[in-house]
Amino acid sequence: MQAILNEGECTERTRCSPNSLVRNGSIHHFLRLQLRSEQDAEDALAEVFRRVHKGREKFRGDCPERVWIMRIAANVALRQRQISAKHRHASLEELGEGEWKGLAMDGHVERDAVNKAFVETVLSGLPPEQRAAVWLRVALEYTDEETAEILGVPTGTVKSWVWRSLARLKRAYADQASEVLSP
Amino acid sequence: MNVKNCDSDNLRKYADGLLSTKECEAIEAHAVQCGTCASELDRLLSGAAKMVAEAAALQAVPAASLQRVTEQVKPRRRWVWLTLPPAAAVACVAMWAWLGAGQNLRLLQVEGLAFANGELVQSGDLIPTGATLALDEGATVELEQLRLRAIEGPTIVALQSGSRLEVRPLSGVATLETRKKGSYVAISGRDAFRPLGTTFMLEPRPSGATAGILHGQVEVHSGEGSLVLNEGQAWSTGRTQLVQEDPTATVGLPPIPQFEGLSVSIRRESADPELAEILKRASRRPKDPEPLVAMARYFLERQEGAACGRAIVRAFELDSSLAGMPSDRVEQAMLRLAIYPEDGDPEAAMALAGVLASRGGLTKDALQALSQWVDRRDEASRADQLIGLYPAMPSFYIGEVLLESRGADPERVLRAISHLKLALAGLPADATSRQRAFVIERLAEAQYYSLTQRSESIRNLRSAVDLWPRPHWLVHLGARISETGGSVDEAWKYLTLGFLADPSIASAERLLALMSNEERTPADLQQRYAVAEWLSKSFPTVFRAQALAGNQFDPRHPQLAVVYFDRALALKVGEPGPYDYWIPSAWARAEFARSAPSEDAERARVACEIAQRAGLLAEGKELQLANYYQGIRQHRLAIDAIRKMDIEPLAKASCLAVSLAEVGSMPEALEACEAYLVAAGSHPEPLTYTEISVLRAELLLRIQPDEARNVAKALIVSPPPGIKDAWRGKQGRWLGFEARLRWILGDRRRAIALQRKYLAHWPLNPDAAQETLRLNSWLHLDRPHSDGLQ
Numbered sequence: 001m002q003a004i005l006n007e008g009e010c011t012e013r014t015r016c017s018p019n020s021l022v023r024n025g026s027i028h029h030f031l032r033l034q035l036r037s038e039q040d041a042e043d044a045l046a047e048v049f050r051r052v053h054k055g056r057e058k059f060r061g062d063c064p065e066r067v068w069i070m071r072i073a074a075n076v077a078l079r080q081r082q083i084s085a086k087h088r089h090a091s092l093e094e095l096g097e098g099e100w101k102g103l104a105m106d107g108h109v110e111r112d113a114v115n116k117a118f119v120e121t122v123l124s125g126l127p128p129e130q131r132a133a134v135w136l137r138v139a140l141e142y143t144d145e146e147t148a149e150i151l152g153v154p155t156g157t158v159k160s161w162v163w164r165s166l167a168r169l170k171r172a173y174a175d176q177a178s179e180v181l182s183p
Numbered sequence: 184m185n186v187k188n189c190d191s192d193n194l195r196k197y198a199d200g201l202l203s204t205k206e207c208e209a210i211e212a213h214a215v216q217c218g219t220c221a222s223e224l225d226r227l228l229s230g231a232a233k234m235v236a237e238a239a240a241l242q243a244v245p246a247a248s249l250q251r252v253t254e255q256v257k258p259r260r261r262w263v264w265l266t267l268p269p270a271a272a273v274a275c276v277a278m279w280a281w282l283g284a285g286q287n288l289r290l291l292q293v294e295g296l297a298f299a300n301g302e303l304v305q306s307g308d309l310i311p312t313g314a315t316l317a318l319d320e321g322a323t324v325e326l327e328q329l330r331l332r333a334i335e336g337p338t339i340v341a342l343q344s345g346s347r348l349e350v351r352p353l354s355g356v357a358t359l360e361t362r363k364k365g366s367y368v369a370i371s372g373r374d375a376f377r378p379l380g381t382t383f384m385l386e387p388r389p390s391g392a393t394a395g396i397l398h399g400q401v402e403v404h405s406g407e408g409s410l411v412l413n414e415g416q417a418w419s420t421g422r423t424q425l426v427q428e429d430p431t432a433t434v435g436l437p438p439i440p441q442f443e444g445l446s447v448s449i450r451r452e453s454a455d456p457e458l459a460e461i462l463k464r465a466s467r468r469p470k471d472p473e474p475l476v477a478m479a480r481y482f483l484e485r486q487e488g489a490a491c492g493r494a495i496v497r498a499f500e501l502d503s504s505l506a507g508m509p510s511d512r513v514e515q516a517m518l519r520l521a522i523y524p525e526d527g528d529p530e531a532a533m534a535l536a537g538v539l540a541s542r543g544g545l546t547k548d549a550l551q552a553l554s555q556w557v558d559r560r561d562e563a564s565r566a567d568q569l570i571g572l573y574p575a576m577p578s579f580y581i582g583e584v585l586l587e588s589r590g591a592d593p594e595r596v597l598r599a600i601s602h603l604k605l606a607l608a609g610l611p612a613d614a615t616s617r618q619r620a621f622v623i624e625r626l627a628e629a630q631y632y633s634l635t636q637r638s639e640s641i642r643n644l645r646s647a648v649d650l651w652p653r654p655h656w657l658v659h660l661g662a663r664i665s666e667t668g669g670s671v672d673e674a675w676k677y678l679t680l681g682f683l684a685d686p687s688i689a690s691a692e693r694l695l696a697l698m699s700n701e702e703r704t705p706a707d708l709q710q711r712y713a714v715a716e717w718l719s720k721s722f723p724t725v726f727r728a729q730a731l732a733g734n735q736f737d738p739r740h741p742q743l744a745v746v747y748f749d750r751a752l753a754l755k756v757g758e759p760g761p762y763d764y765w766i767p768s769a770w771a772r773a774e775f776a777r778s779a780p781s782e783d784a785e786r787a788r789v790a791c792e793i794a795q796r797a798g799l800l801a802e803g804k805e806l807q808l809a810n811y812y813q814g815i816r817q818h819r820l821a822i823d824a825i826r827k828m829d830i831e832p833l834a835k836a837s838c839l840a841v842s843l844a845e846v847g848s849m850p851e852a853l854e855a856c857e858a859y860l861v862a863a864g865s866h867p868e869p870l871t872y873t874e875i876s877v878l879r880a881e882l883l884l885r886i887q888p889d890e891a892r893n894v895a896k897a898l899i900v901s902p903p904p905g906i907k908d909a910w911r912g913k914q915g916r917w918l919g920f921e922a923r924l925r926w927i928l929g930d931r932r933r934a935i936a937l938q939r940k941y942l943a944h945w946p947l948n949p950d951a952a953q954e955t956l957r958l959n960s961w962l963h964l965d966r967p968h969s970d971g972l973q
Contacts, residue, residue, distance in 0.1 A: 119238035138235040152347075154379040154400065156215035163197070163211060166228040169235065171200025 026140050027073050033120065033135055034077040034128060044076045051076070063149055067142065071150040074132060081128060122172045126165055133158050134165035189213075189220050198227035287311055288326055288344055295322030295333075296459055301467025312344035315353070317466035319458065320490070328367040329378075330360040336490030337458075337478065339465055339497070353469060354497035356386040377402040379411075388496065388530070457481060472502040480508070483516050484617070492520050492531035499534045504541065513538050518580045579606035579622060586629045599629040600636070620650035634869075634905045637667045648677075655689055657681030662693040665700055668908070688728045691718045695735060700914075703946070711735055719747055809838055818842040833862045837871050844878055853882045869905030870916065876903065877920050880927050895924040915944035919954065931965045 027048060032041040051072050123131050129151060136147045137158060148155040196202050197210045214220040225232075287309040290299075296319035297303070299310040304324075310316075316324060318333040318340070325331075328348050331340060338355030342348065348367035350359065359369055361378045369376040369385055371392035376385065379400040386393045394401060394412065401412045458481055464474035475498035482491035495516055498505060505513060517535035539545045582602035589595045603626040610619055627643035630636040644660050661678030665671065678697055682690045691714060698711040715735035718728050733747030806828060812821035821842040828835050836859035843852035856879035863872055876898055883891035899921060907917050922937035938958045948954060 116238040119234050123235075134235060138232045139238070159215055159221065160208075160211040163214070163224050163228060164207060166231040166235070167198050167200045167207075170198060170228060170231040173231070173234070174199070 027070070030070070030073055030132070030135055030140065031077055033123065034132055035080055036124060040080055044073070044080045047076045048073045064146065067146045067149055070136065070140075070142065074150050077132070118173075119169065122169050123165065126168065129153070130161040130165050133161040137162045138166070189217060191223065194220060194223050195227060198224060288314070288342060288348070290324055290326060292323070292325035295319055296462065297322045297324050298463045298466035301463055303463070310342070312342065314342055315466050315469040316340045316342060317462040318355075318357075319462060325362070327362065329362050332358045332360070334358050336482070336487070336493055337462055337465075339469065341469060352385050352387045354387065354475065354493055356493070359383055359385060373405060375404040377404070470501060472498040472505070473507050475501065476505060476507040479516060480512055483512065483519060488519050491516060495520070495531045495535060499531075499538075503538070505535075505538050510539065510542050510544050513542075514544060577606065578602045578609060579625070582606060582629065583625060586625065586632070589632055593633065596629055596632045600626065600633060603629055616650045620647045623647040623650070624656060631663060634908070637908075641667055641669065654681045658690045658693045662697050665697045671701060688718065688731065691728075692731055695731065715747070806834065806838070809842075813838070813842060816845075818845040822846065833859060836862060837875055840875055840878060844882060849882055849885060853879065856882065867903070869903055869908070873903045873906045873916075873920050877923050880924065884927055891927055895927040899924050914948070915941050918944060926961060931961065935961050935965060
């Protein structure tokens with residue numbers, strides 16, 4: 001594991017080492033958004049690394065490595081959600097919005113914290129698949145095809161999910177603005 | 184909400200979140216297909232996208248979190264157990280086995296005979312990842328991700344469970360029906376197939392995989408790129424585009440209406456222990472050619488060419504010398520696969536020819552000639568060339584080759600009979616009853632085509648069925664008894680027995696033929712349509728079944744034929760096969776049924792358009808085009824098509840004569856008739872021969888009346904052989920011809936009486952309208968003081 005962590009930074013789009021992915025936080029951020037629990041995200045991140053480490057020799061290179069790794073992350077998040085649902089842990093979904101905002105701003109959120117919290121709050125109201133799709137596609141800049149590969153759905157579905165999520169965000173932003181402007 | 188055209192207002196409302204869920208879905212469904220609207224939506228939502236991107240400004244994972252992660256994932260220490268005491272090692276192995284169970288695959292449902300790694304599997308069993316499954320034809324295995332079914336002969340599949348399930352078909356033809364979206368990938372050679380809520384067929388071949396999509400979509404990734412296949416489309420390795428031989432592929436395929444899942448026939452009623460043993464070995468040793476050679480031999484002995492071919496191909500992949508197969512079996516398999524047009528396999532035949540050549544059983548020249556021969560289409564020249572290329576061919580196969588290529592040549596049939604009789608006489612004393620039955624059945628088939636030996640044919644077929652009561656032989660015997668005027672009850676008995684044992688498309692085809700032959704009342708007709716409906720519903724994913732159902736065309740309900748033909752066309756996936764000639768005609772008939780109510784002038788225009796769309800104008804399709812035009816009584820168009828034909832002169836002349844006569848080109852029609860009668864020889868097809876002979880007499884009446892009457896008299900005294908046989912006799916065909924000949928002779932009252940009798944005898948005659956018209960014109964001309972010309 002340490003060997004993986006000591007690898008060099010991501011140098012091109014299709015070859016991104018697990019190390020660079022973990023250090024720039026994309027997987028962690030994705031997992032945190034999907035699981036909405038810092039502890040669950042950490043556990044899931046560890047599991048992602050375990051699976052990447054174990055499966056790396058078998059990786060055939062038939063898709064970009066970063067897509068392969070993110071697919072693992074998506075699967076781990078899905079599994080983790082299932083476990084959480086089964087054991088009824090007090091997840092963020094069961095907590096109030098205020099607590100979510102607090103957590104979202106906790107620790108490493110420094111710049112544009114309010115906007116970021118707003119986006120994450122809106123996204124948190126989406127179904128997990130849609131949330132994952134919009135995050136992968138828009139935030140992490142995976143292509144439609146890569147996102148479809150990661151989530152195991154058709155490309156058209158990814159497009160629909162992304163458009164719908166963004167439309168919801170836009171509407172929520174407009175509503176918020178009108179609330180602020182209203183006397 | 185209907186989003187047929189791009190509607191910018193709706194897109195704006197969508198982006199502003201002002202539409203209902205249903206409206207949103209409609210917009211999304213449209214935008215996914217429409218690049219312009221997709222770009223517009225992206226533009227309208229770019230502000231929101233920017234917010235998400237800014238919110239995701241990536242930051243390093245907090246050091247504390249990173250530390251916790253790295254602590255959780257320590258590198259595994261390998262081979263620790265080597266240093267442990269034995270008890271601890273045993274405990275480790277037990278723990279490993281327990282943990283390893285997580286990698287197992289659970290078989291949720293197993294139907295039919297299936298083996299995994301040499302063990303018979305049942306519903307609920309766990310199989311280890313990396314297992315090889317061997318399924319008997321019709322067997323189904325259901326996993327969490329997919330339902331796998333062997334649809335033509337046995338199928339061998341390797342399953343590898345990793346981050347996602349990998350399905351690797353090794354041999355046979357399987358359908359893969361997704362149970363959980365996107366959770367598995369099918370891999371064949373360098374090609375990967377990702378299902379998108381799909382049912383698709385996949386056949387692995389050494390030259391590459393072939394996939395046909397029955398439902399949903401499949402994403403194909405090959406060395407040359409990737410593409411998405413839609414329902415009704417097909418793909419073969421090495422082609423970055425869809426299979427284009429199918430003319431319908433260029434005009435868009437209709438959806439399959441009311442798709443209700445797969446339904447395929449299980450030809451064997453119960454598993455044969457010998458085959459079960461072979462499948463068991465094949466699942467245990469997937470890289471050993473021996474079980475596949477045994478499988479090929481098994482199917483060879485049962486004359487199931489396609490299944491034999493697939494096993495051979497896989498065995499050949501594993502061992503190109505086929506060491507486990509004796510040369511005589513290689514030779515038999517090669518000929519079996521090369522000869523038969525329907526379930527043969529030229530690719531496998533050539534592989535075997537290569538094996539035979541490497542063992543000195545074939546010269547290199549013969550091998551080269553064979554490889555060129557495989558691509559030839561003309562059956563007669565193919566057969567002659569094969570016999571010439573391969574002088575040591577056993578009598579049985581010479582007989583078979585001649586029988587398969589008989590065309591309208593009675594000489595070939597007689598030669599086939601003599602070779603098959605030689606083969607029967609030459610059977611060794613220890614030949615099995617099945618071997619003997621097979622030769623006798625082939626001899627019976629040849630004798631049937633020699634019109635003078637039909638009673639011997641039925642007798643021999645009965646003997647073959649007694650020795651080996653194969654279901655489809657029972658069906659065949661029933662049909663033959665009916666066709667040769669035997670007891671209808673006995674015919675039904677055999678046909679029913681066979682059909683119940685083998686409720687397959689082939690059985691239904693014979694059943695429909697028998698019903699068509701025996702039907703006399705509208706109730707009979709309804710019964711036939713009911714069988715057509717059963718056929719369509721029982722085999723909703725089989726092209727041939729739908730085309731057959733469509734061919735039971737009920738003129739009162741043309742839309743039904745449209746439904747069947749549309750289904751057939753939607754299913755025409757895979758490589759062109761022996762039934763590919765049905766495609767344009769099926770397409771044309773469906774379109775004809777749609778346009779049936781239109782006026783004649785309009786019909787001509789529609790006919791041209793349909794022909795264009797259906798690909799009938801393509802080279803090699805002229806005969807179907809001509810038949811189509813004749814069917815809609817557009818004879819001038821038919822003549823143009825016939826003149827372009829490059830087919831055997833006999834078919835061309837008969838076709839041309841009929842259309843020329845219809846448009847009034849008498850001298851040319853007469854010439855075509857005479858060309859046909861000269862080429863027809865001494866033993867022609869009775870119906871066509873009689874039709875052309877009577878037509879010639881009718882044409883002669885206008886220019887050489889005496890000669891016409893002489894011809895008519897001669898035909899009445901000596902009708903062409905076969906025209907009064909049981910099959911045609913049941914339809915009263917000769918009554919109609921004799922009526923026309925009597926009219927030529929001036930015996931009007933007799934002609935009218937015979938014509939009436941003909942119409943009464945066969946009320947379901949598809950040409951009833953035309954024949955009634957003929958009768959009415961005769962009645963008109965026969966009125967007192969009529970000045971009509973004869």
